[in-house]
Amino acid sequence: MTSPFEVSERQPLLTEPRSVANSDEVSAFGEFPSPGKKQRNVSIVRARLKFIFPALAIGIFLAAGDQTIVVSSYGRIGSDLDELDKVAWLATAYLCTTTAFQPLYGKLTDIFGRKACLLSAYCIFGLGALLCGLAQNMDQLIVARALTGIGAGGIITVVSILLSDIVTLEERGIWQGYVNMVFACGAGAGAPLGGILTDAIGWRWAFIAQAPLCMIAISLVAVLLQLPTESHHQKDEQKTKIKQVDFLGAVSLIACLVLLLVFLDTIASDRANHLVSYLWLISSAVCFVVFLWVENSFALYPLTPLRILFGKNFLGAYIALAFGNVAWYGIIFYVPLLYQAIGHLSASAAGTLLLPGIGSGVIGGFIGGTILKRRGATGFSSLALASYPLVAMASVGVALGAGFFARDIPLTAIVLAVSISLFVGGLGNGGGMAATLVVVIVVASPEDQAVATACVYLYRQLGTTIGLAIISLVFRRVLASNLIDRLVDAPELGLDTGEVLKGVSESLEYLDQLPIKGRIIVEAAYGKACRAVFLVCAGLAICAFISSWFINESRVEGQERNRPEEYGSIDEENGVGGSLRS
Structure with a gap:
């Protein structure tokens, strides 16, 4: 049956084409206008x-x-x-x-x-x-x-x-x-x-x-x-529509995340043996179960439908994106601390020295988008498999750079080594993110593309949020453990271990109050904690690489291949260029 109207690519998405017979319906603008x-x-x-x-x-x-x-x-x-x-x-x-x-x-x-x-x-x-x-x-x-x-x-x-x-x-x-x-x-x-x-x-x-x-x-x-402006008819519908918003799903998700983050925060403070610490974890699990129940059985319009959130066609890309993004974010978050605590650089200098990684992330996104466009909506898994090892290499490179601070190596050489690592990692993160974001859009059926896009961003943000908390836990644990070991071996300094731990956890300026030998010990502990973080990031990047093997590129039955020009750029952060984003 022939449609009474024809969709044109020159037509804005705001105005749904209607037949003349339906022109009396309320328009998107709340009026009763003609199509013209x-x-x-x-x-x-x-x-x-x-x-x-x-x-x-x-x-x-x-x-x-x-x-x-x-x-x-x-x-x-x-x-x-x-x-x-x-x-x-x-x-x-x-x-x-x-x-x-x-x-x-x-x-x-x-x-x-x-x-x-x-x-x-x-x-x-x-x-x-x-x-x-x-x-x-x-x-x-x-x-x-x-x-x-x-x-x-x-x-x-x-x-x-x-x-x-x-x-x-x-x-x-x-x-x-x-x-x-x-x-x-x-x-x-x-x-x-x-x-x-x-x-x-x-x-x-x-x-x-x-x-x-x-x-x-x-x-x-x-x-x-x-x-x-809206018509009175549309305003009357607001009360009905607002009941369709999944506020309970959003609240239960936030509660789950916050309680989990509180748990990670408490065990990082040497309270892991306290029952109250694990009550936070149990409460978080309960909120997660509530979230799943709301999305599956209660919400009229779920925040994230479970068939998309855990769909086998998308899960490989979701997990690869989550692991890869948190690996990169962990590097970006702790390199400035390394520069300030051990390299004695200012906050402005430490921030500026991140530009090689941030800039190459944009370049990597454009390169990834171009590769996907030329290959005609295929090769997503291959691109991810080629990209995430670069993030792992960057993590190891930055960890080595952190170790160079303990040696008699000029600061300029260390900064150069770390900057090169950041540049390589940015390329990998940009390419990997292009592959994992776009493949979800290509694989999803047309009616699921908007929801799938929301889910892929949800995984990215959730992975970063939880992963950064875990990385922070590793940093604080290694820093405290290393400080205790080093101070026990240096009783001649007369430093109170508890006081040093408290001072280091509160302020970087505390380092200036220490004697030279004491500061050297603290800086060495900072270096080891940063190296531990970067090695964890390398492990996360490897997990992203492994997950990339499970990226599904097969489309749903009857779905035509999306036009290459529609996926050249999906993600704003990485500048994957020229796309139509659902």
């Missing part, structure tokens, strides 16, 4: 896109930069707040809420509208950033970071939805490419910019300065993004 009027409405919004995009770009830049802004400054933050042992929470709190709220925003935009949700996300992000700068202790800062993550998740999600609404399919790749570049610039600038601001005017201003930028973006969006 709807098209004119979208054309007006699309014509303003070049003016609207800077407002959207500010949010994308801030959300991307906020993921890495603490990387170069967390040593100073932990020292100032005397809780250096909790700094890993600054990243995990942000990633935890971003992970859980990204899927929710998709549904909320259908209920309350794109513009309202985007403005709300900007407000939450700006408020969170302001509270980060005003925090008086680490607990307040962690809560503020979690609030910022809620806003960031909304910004990233709603901007992607808006672009799909406004632009045509053939223009989508171009505008997504612009978003990719903005995201890559934000992620690349976050670490060095955070370090520069920390050294120049203090780490608090690295957060506070984001609030005025959010206000500018809010003003621009409010004025320039003029979407047609």
Whole structure:
């Protein structure tokens, strides 16, 4: 049977083509317009896109930069707040809420509208950033970071939805490419910019300065993004639609993550034998069971349908992506600490020296996307298998560089060796992420592509959140154990082991209070702890490599191969170029 209408790639996704017979239905704009009027409405919004995009770009830049802004400054933050042992929470709190709220925003935009949700996300992000700068202790800062993550998740999600609404399919790749570049610039600038601001005017201003930028973006969006208003009929449906949002799934997922992170935090503090520590783990498991029950049996529209979340066609790519991403993130997170604690570099210098790895990640993404495009939607497993060994090699290279600090080797040579390792690792991470992200889109059936995309990002964020907490546990355990052993062997220094452990866990500035021999011991312990972290990252990269063997490239029966131009760029962080992202 011939369709009464024909879908054109020049048609924006916001306007569903309808037959004349159905023109009395309520449109996406809440009116009863003719198809011609709807098209004119979208054309007006699309014509303003070049003016609207800077407002959207500010949010994308801030959300991307906020993921890495603490990387170069967390040593100073932990020292100032005397809780250096909790700094890993600054990243995990942000990633935890971003992970859980990204899927929710998709549904909320259908209920309350794109513009309202985007403005709300900007407000939450700006408020969170302001509270980060005003925090008086680490607990307040962690809560503020979690609030910022809620806003960031909304910004990233709603901007992607808006672009799909406004632009045509053939223009989508171009505008997504612009978003990719903005995201890559934000992620690349976050670490060095955070370090520069920390050294120049203090780490608090690295957060506070984001609030005025959010206000500018809010003003621009409010004025320039003029979407047609809803009808009374649509507003009456909001109460019905909001019941379809899987809030219980999101809450149970957040509770599961937070309780698990608290468990890992407590056992890192030598409280592993306490019953209360394992009660956190049991509670986390209970919340996970509740989450599975909600998604499988209770939620009308699940946050993550289990058939997609644990589907055999996707699981290999999911796991490879999770392992690979946390391996790379662990390197990026602990290299600045290595530079500051042992290399005596400033926060700005430590952040700037991450640029080889961040920049090569963008290059690796583009190269991976180009390879996949030329091979015609095949070879995903091969690309991942070729990429993740580079991350493992980089981890070992950085571990060797950390060991060079204990030898009489010039700092310049050590930095060069670590930078080369970062460059190699960035190429591998970019290529591996391109393969694992895109294969999920290609394998999924058309009706499952949006959900599968959400699930692959969920695995990436979950893997990073949990993995970073485990890596932090390894670092703290090895540091404490090595310090105890070394101080016991040096009784002539007269240092109290408990006091040294407390001082090292609170602040990097404590090192300046130690005698020279005592500082050498502490720095050696830091070096060994960092090496342990990087070797764990190498193991995680190897796990990503092994998981890549199980990546499924077979499409569902009857599914045509997606066009190569639709998957050239999926991920903003790695700049995989020119794609249509579901």
